[in-house]
Every structure is written in structure tokens, then in C-alpha cells.
Amino acid sequence: MTATHEVEVHVKSLKTGETVKFKITDTATLQQAWDKALDELHETRNEGDKFRCESGDDLTSYLNQTLAALHDQKVCVGRHFEIKGPTGGARA
Amino acid sequence: MPDRPLPAPTDPITASSAVREHLTKALAGRRYEYDDDRTILLWLQAARPTGETDEYLVRLRFLHYPDWPPSVTFLNPSTRLYDATHWPAISGNPNNAFYPKYGDAPEGMMCNTTSFEYYFWGGHTPTSTIHWNKNCHTFAATIAELADNLRKPFYQGRQT
Numbered sequence: 001m002t003a004t005h006e007v008e009v010h011v012k013s014l015k016t017g018e019t020v021k022f023k024i025t026d027t028a029t030l031q032q033a034w035d036k037a038l039d040e041l042h043e044t045r046n047e048g049d050k051f052r053c054e055s056g057d058d059l060t061s062y063l064n065q066t067l068a069a070l071h072d073q074k075v076c077v078g079r080h081f082e083i084k085g086p087t088g089g090a091r092a
Numbered sequence: 093m094p095d096r097p098l099p100a101p102t103d104p105i106t107a108s109s110a111v112r113e114h115l116t117k118a119l120a121g122r123r124y125e126y127d128d129d130r131t132i133l134l135w136l137q138a139a140r141p142t143g144e145t146d147e148y149l150v151r152l153r154f155l156h157y158p159d160w161p162p163s164v165t166f167l168n169p170s171t172r173l174y175d176a177t178h179w180p181a182i183s184g185n186p187n188n189a190f191y192p193k194y195g196d197a198p199e200g201m202m203c204n205t206t207s208f209e210y211y212f213w214g215g216h217t218p219t220s221t222i223h224w225n226k227n228c229h230t231f232a233a234t235i236a237e238l239a240d241n242l243r244k245p246f247y248q249g250r251q252t
Contacts, residue, residue: 017117017232043228047221056240085229087237088222089204090189090214092182092246 007067010080011037012054026068030059033067037083048086054078093196094212101155104130110158111231118232130154132162133172134235138180138242140249148180150238156208158226161234163208165199166192174199182246188237192251206234 006023011033013019020040024033034051038044052058053076062070071077101107107130115126123135132152137145149169152162168175176192179200187204194201197213204210205222206229241247 013232014236015228015233016230017114017120017235019117046228056243082236084236085233086222087187087205087233088218089187089202089210089216090191091187092185092189092241 004068007071007079009033009037009067011041011083012081013041013043013083015043015083015085016041024067026071027066029064029066030070031063033081034063034083037081041083043083046085050084050086052082052084054080054082056082095215096212098212099156099160102157102159107154107157111154114158114230114232118230118235122235130157133167136238136242138247139244140247141244146180146250148178148242152231152234153208154231157231160208160211161206161224161229162231163199164202164234164238176200177251179251180242181248181251182241183248185241185246188241188246190241190251202238204237206231206237 004025004027007026008021008023010019010021018041020037022036022040024036050058050060059076062075111130125133130153134150134152136148136150138148139145149167151165151167154162165174166179167173168178179190179192182190189203191201191203195213197209201209201213203214205218205224210216
């Protein structure tokens with residue numbers, strides 16, 4: 001049986017610059033961490049929003065994985081995440 | 093001339109109050125100067141694909157804030173004036189382009205929904221999904237957009 005424990009997660013909203021940090025079990029999925037961050041930020045998820053690592057790496061394909069699994073894969077190991085809203089403009 | 097009439101500037105006290113309210117979080121960890129009258133100078137580092145870094149001086153003006161995003165341009169750091177030769181070159185971003193000169197826009201254009209110029213030059217018609225919304229955006233979104241473009245995979249170096 002694998003022991004679970006809580007880990008600290010930092011999430012910054014790039015829409016407002018607001019940052020929250022909280023503890024969550026490492027068996028939670030990244031999607032659940034995003035949802036909790038939205039609660040703490042008093043924000044809602046909007047069409048086109050992305051959850052990403054502070055490095056800028058998009059984590060959409062990891063949303064159903066647990067935080068423990070991400071850590072094992074060395075994905076965003078510092079657990080500093082960002083919410084980026086959609087923007088638009090010309091293609092560079 | 094802009095595509096359509098520019099909106100009336102926001103009452104200066106309202107605009108300044110909004111800037112002050114959002115400034116600490118939007119600019120945390122960054123080098124900047126605020127003149128207390130709706131203009132911020134911001135120094136940003138850019139990382140080339142080769143690993144070298146370049147520094148840029150950005151001016152944000154908040155005459156229509158928070159109803160509209162700040163005006164964005166790049167300055168010559170020596171003169172602190174708009175200078176088309178001091179803009180970064182970016183490539184490959186599907187949602188943003190930097191134009192040191194753009195039609196009648198007076199000081200170039202960061203062609204993105206987080207800049208004021210986008211809405212009034214170039215005939216853009218953004219959907220509500222990406223349109224600036226003062227109820228959920230602060231100028232932190234503008235800073236994030238600038239910062240994203242000044243690193244991999246978009247930043248290419250100085251414009252030549």
C-alpha cells in the first residue's frame with residue numbers, strides 16, 4: 001500500500017498576478033489542483049484557459065494525472081503552476 | 093488615424109487608483125519605475141535561443157485603464173523615447189506579433205488583446221473569449237504576454 005501525503009502547490013493567475021499556495025494530497029489530479037486554485041483565487045475557469053508550469057510548459061496533457069505521478073515523471077517538480085487566459089492577435 | 097474613434101480617457105484618479113491597486117502583484121520581482129501619473133517604465137530580460145540575454149525597456153501607459161489594457165511600446169533606454177530600432181524580434185507565436193511600426197499607430201504595436209493599440213489600429217475584431225475584460229484582467233496579463241514572448245520558443249533576438 002502506497003502512503004499518501006500532502007504537498008504544497010503554488011498557483012499564479014497570469015490574468016491578475018494573484019498567487020495562492022495551499023496543501024493538497026499528492027493523490028489529487030492536476031485538474032483537482034487547478035480547481036482548488038480557482039476556488040482560492042475566486043476565479044472561474046473560462047474557455048481557452050491553460051494550466052501550465054511556471055516554465056511556460058503547457059500541462060494540458062497531464063490534467064488527469066496525480067501530482068505524485070507528475071513528480072515521478074519529473075514534470076514541474078517545484079509545483080509552481082500558472083493559469084494563463086486566452087489572448088489573441090496576429091501570428092508572429 | 094485609428095480605425096475608430098478612441099475612447100475618452102479614464103478619469104485620471106480612477107486610472108491611477110487602479111494602477112496602484114494592481115501594481116504590486118503585476119510587477120512582483122520586476123524592475124520598474126512608476127511616475128504616479130499612469131505611466132510605468134519596465135525593464136525586461138529576454139533570453140535568446142543561444143542562451144544570451146538582452147534587456148528591453150517597455151513603457152506602459154494607462155490613460156484608458158482599467159476599461160482598456162495599457163498602451164505598450166518599447167523605448168530606447170538611453171533617451172527613454174519610443175524607438176523602432178529597440179524592439180525585440182519574435183517568431184512563431186500564433187497569438188502575438190511585435191510591430192515596431194504599424195500603419196498610423198503612433199508608437200508601434202504589440203498585436204495582442206492585452207495591449208490598447210490592438211483594439212484601435214489594424215481592424216481587429218476579437219471574440220469575447222479573448223477580449224480584454226476589466227472584471228477578470230489586470231495589466232498583469234499584459235506583463236505575462238510580454239514575458240512569454242521574450243523567451244523560448246518565440247524570442248529571436250533584437251530586430252534589425
